[in-house]
Amino acid sequence: MRRLPEIDLARIAPLATDQKRRALERFKLGHPTLTYKPVRALFADIFNVQLDMFTASCPADWSILKRLIRAKATSDNEFNANLLVAKGLHDFAQAKALRSRSHPFFPLSLSVGEKVEYWLPIVTALEGVPLVIFVDPRRSNGLTAEARRFVFSMMHEHIRLANLDFATARLGIVQFGDATDSQRPVKLSTDEDVELFDFDQLDQMVRETYDIWREINKARESEVRRKAAGGGHGPLFD
Numbered sequence: 756m757r758r759l760p761e762i763d764l765a766r767i768a769p770l771a772t773d774q775k776r777r778a779l780e781r782f783k784l785g786h787p788t789l790t791y792k793p794v795r796a797l798f799a800d801i802f803n804v805q806l807d808m809f810t811a812s813c814p815a816d817w818s819i820l821k822r823l824i825r826a827k828a829t830s831d832n833e834f835n836a837n838l839l840v841a842k843g844l845h846d847f848a849q850a851k852a853l854r855s856r857s858h859p860f861f862p863l864s865l866s867v868g869e870k871v872e873y874w875l876p877i878v879t880a881l882e883g884v885p886l887v888i889f890v891d892p893r894r895s896n897g898l899t900a901e902a903r904r905f906v907f908s909m910m911h912e913h914i915r916l917a918n919l920d921f922a923t924a925r926l927g928i929v930q931f932g933d934a935t936d937s938q939r940p941v942k943l944s945t946d947e948d949v950e951l952f953d954f955d956q957l958d959q960m961v962r963e964t965y966d967i968w969r970e971i972n973k974a975r976e977s978e979v980r981r982k983a984a985g986g987g988h989g990p991l992f993d
Contacts, residue, residue, distance in 0.1 A: 756972045758869055759968065768905055779964070779968050792827065798877070801820065802875075803848060803853055804855045805855065836894075840892045843931055858878045875888055881925065884925050886925045888926075892931060905957070
């Protein structure tokens, strides 16, 4: 059984049981026509991660980032989609004068046997306050308000509660608006005034989601075997 992508898990897990089932029955894990791997590979450059704590490095030049995205993209569509996201992030990072440092937060293990990772392995400073972020680059089927609540709750449990050094860190989710001026502008949400789930609630949501997902996958596999057993003999043998 293939695991659910983080964003889809966040969208589905907070739903009521019957809504979960309907969402998962509609859900298909195919091969996407494009991915955001090219821009993800450049997050350290875009967010100006400092390699040396004693020496400030300059932000990456946009022309270099554009060239790297072109080299990593597998198609023109993928190049254009990644370029719009990268330009939005780059302009946001420049406007806010972001400087960041690497920090390996590692994935969070859940009782169902799955791990989730709703954060980048970096800490940035926004207005002088540490900020840990998760990036949702999707144009459709992205994080809803309740899904953002789920993500913020996961971040709070794993980053603030598990590490006193980040007990007062801000949590942010970066999403993007419609394309304008060769970019998709950044929309930053924070956990301010968001009522967070506790860990037991999160764990139960994920467990129920995967229990249903497992049932659906078994039913799909049984249907495939049933059709294969028909041997393609045609309606005479149905």
